[in-house]
Amino acid sequence: MKQNIYDTKTFFTKYSQMNRSVKGLEGGGEWKTLEKMLPDFKGKRLLDLGCGFGWHCQYAIEHGAKSVVGVDISEKMLAVAKEKTSKEIQYICKPIEDTEFTDHSFDVVISSLTFHYLVSFDDIVKKIYSWLKDDGEFLFSTEHPVFTAYGTQDWYRDSKGNILHFPVDNYFAEGKREAYFLGEKVIKYHKTLTTYLNTLLQNSFEITGIVEPQPSKEMLETVKGMKDELRRPMMLIISARKKIEK
Amino acid sequence: MKQNIYDTKTFFTKYSQMNRSVKGLEGGGEWKTLEKMLPDFKGKRLLDLGCGFGWHCQYAIEHGAKSVVGVDISEKMLAVAKEKTSKEIQYICKPIEDTEFTDHSFDVVISSLTFHYLVSFDDIVKKIYSWLKDDGEFLFSTEHPVFTAYGTQDWYRDSKGNILHFPVDNYFAEGKREAYFLGEKVIKYHKTLTTYLNTLLQNSFEITGIVEPQPSKEMLETVKGMKDELRRPMMLIISARKKIEK
Numbered sequence: 001m002k003q004n005i006y007d008t009k010t011f012f013t014k015y016s017q018m019n020r021s022v023k024g025l026e027g028g029g030e031w032k033t034l035e036k037m038l039p040d041f042k043g044k045r046l047l048d049l050g051c052g053f054g055w056h057c058q059y060a061i062e063h064g065a066k067s068v069v070g071v072d073i074s075e076k077m078l079a080v081a082k083e084k085t086s087k088e089i090q091y092i093c094k095p096i097e098d099t100e101f102t103d104h105s106f107d108v109v110i111s112s113l114t115f116h117y118l119v120s121f122d123d124i125v126k127k128i129y130s131w132l133k134d135d136g137e138f139l140f141s142t143e144h145p146v147f148t149a150y151g152t153q154d155w156y157r158d159s160k161g162n163i164l165h166f167p168v169d170n171y172f173a174e175g176k177r178e179a180y181f182l183g184e185k186v187i188k189y190h191k192t193l194t195t196y197l198n199t200l201l202q203n204s205f206e207i208t209g210i211v212e213p214q215p216s217k218e219m220l221e222t223v224k225g226m227k228d229e230l231r232r233p234m235m236l237i238i239s240a241r242k243k244i245e246k
Numbered sequence: 247m248k249q250n251i252y253d254t255k256t257f258f259t260k261y262s263q264m265n266r267s268v269k270g271l272e273g274g275g276e277w278k279t280l281e282k283m284l285p286d287f288k289g290k291r292l293l294d295l296g297c298g299f300g301w302h303c304q305y306a307i308e309h310g311a312k313s314v315v316g317v318d319i320s321e322k323m324l325a326v327a328k329e330k331t332s333k334e335i336q337y338i339c340k341p342i343e344d345t346e347f348t349d350h351s352f353d354v355v356i357s358s359l360t361f362h363y364l365v366s367f368d369d370i371v372k373k374i375y376s377w378l379k380d381d382g383e384f385l386f387s388t389e390h391p392v393f394t395a396y397g398t399q400d401w402y403r404d405s406k407g408n409i410l411h412f413p414v415d416n417y418f419a420e421g422k423r424e425a426y427f428l429g430e431k432v433i434k435y436h437k438t439l440t441t442y443l444n445t446l447l448q449n450s451f452e453i454t455g456i457v458e459p460q461p462s463k464e465m466l467e468t469v470k471g472m473k474d475e476l477r478r479p480m481m482l483i484i485s486a487r488k489k490i491e492k
Contacts, residue, residue, distance in 0.1 A: 146392055146414055146417075149478075150411060156402070156411070156413070164413070165396060165402070165413035165414060165415040166413070166414045166415065167402070167410070167411035167412070167413065167414075168392055168411060168412045168413075168414055168477075168478045169411040169412065169477050169478065170476075170477060171392075171458075171476070171477060171478045171479050172458075172460050172476040172477075172479075173476065192458055192479070193439065193456070193458060193479070194456060194457050194458045197453075197456040198455065198456055198457065201453070201454065201455060201456070206452060207443075207447070207453045208447065209444065209447060210439070210440060210443040210444055210447070211440050211444065212417075212418075212438055212439060212440045214418050230416075230417070230418040230419065231414075231415050231416060231417060231418075232395075232414045232415065232417045233417050233418075233438070233439070
């Protein structure tokens with residue numbers, strides 16, 4: 001069975017209290033960067049993989065999307081999404097890996113901080129390619145390979161608990177890692193940068209943007225510990241376009 | 247003045263004894279990966295930035311290049327190159343940053359492990375764009391941002407000297423780092439992955455390949471310490487194509 005930590009009670013409660021849950025998109029340190037990389041949504045058909053509370057779906061509707069489909073494994077997340085976001089959005093409760101569409105007519109596919117939960121990036125990229133129209137756009141954020149390689153996703157500290165640096169190890173050994181997120185054990189799958197980028201290229205996507213987001217100036221000044229986010233990259237945001245087969 | 251460590255006697259002597267100097271291309275752990283990413287050289291005009299002993303220039307000539315120009319800051323390196331490689335190759339002794347060409351007719355520009363010595367990646371990318379023909383190809387290797395971020399370029403070890411992991415810090419603070427290479431102090435300039443890739447995209451290059459090279463199976467079995475190279479990425483190889491302005 002695919003991991004569904006978001007439906008366990010303690011994790012869901014804690015996740016619901018995070019800045020990115022309470023404040024919505026503005027609560028995510030990477031949002032300002034991601035927003036600049038979003039395509040124009042006007043009149044577009046959008047698919048959001050791992051939509052969670054539906055913040056990105058709602059943003060797309062508010063920015064003129066013609067239709068929006070959100071997929072997520074978590075019933076609890078989608079229950080909140082259905083309550084809080086536009087009735088125009090169609091939510092599907094399913095593991096991303098099991099999702100299928102028969103019509104291949106999406107203009108845009110987005111995914112926020114979800115792909116590090118998937119074993120195979122190649123499988124989902126092939127599907128997304130088939131679901132997109134020619135010239136369709138694909139934008140996703142994922143945890144950075146630097147952040148996922150070691151496993152614990154925590155700083156290396158001295159005996160007093162002060163941060164020394166961020167550790168990297170086993171970089172080329174892709175696969176399962178056990179990390180603690182909000183005090184709960186979570187399984188993630190480390191992939192190298194080579195895997196993320198070359199998988200796109202090999203599946204006929206043109207890469208149109210790659211950014212390792214940094215917190216905004218305002219966040220650096222107001223959120224405790226945010227300055228440490230300048231010490232190592234935590235996320236990667238990549239935009240790509242489906243190339244027309246020649 | 248631009249750093250020219252390769253012309254200092256002790257460094258040059260030690261560098262000349264390295265595997266990649268004695269064995270040529272085959273001595274570099276990344277060569278097998280780089281070779282697969284090289285464009286077809288037949289009938290092409292090639293420029294090699296930071297050509298050193300001229301191994302890549304020679305390879306291009308042997309694979310049918312019509313003309314080859316190699317640029318390097320080091321007189322000592324070029325003296326060896328001129329002695330050991332084809333007389334058809336034109337060598338220019340100059341800092342890359344000061345290099346200019348009036349004719350913009352190169353088919354291919356390559357650069358091996360040189361750009362981490364340059365302050366600005368944007369400056370050289372703009373030049374390369376202007377030197378390439380439409381659809382011209384650009385391939386380079388550089389030290390990986392994971393490898394350059396912390397500064398010392400050394401493993402983090404326990405008190406007995408055993409490797410614990412590789413440290414990453416100050417990732418988003420681009421610029422000068424002091425490392426020791428072959429026992430000599432060398433200045434390098436850390437750049438993020440975002441800088442390497444987005445600079446290409448913003449200067450109208452299409453990214454065609456990105457690989458973090460791993461040592462070959464043979465090297466893993468025969469070269470001491472090579473297995474540790476699977477623990478962190480040391481290099482990045484990127485290929486790109488000059489897009490025709492629409």
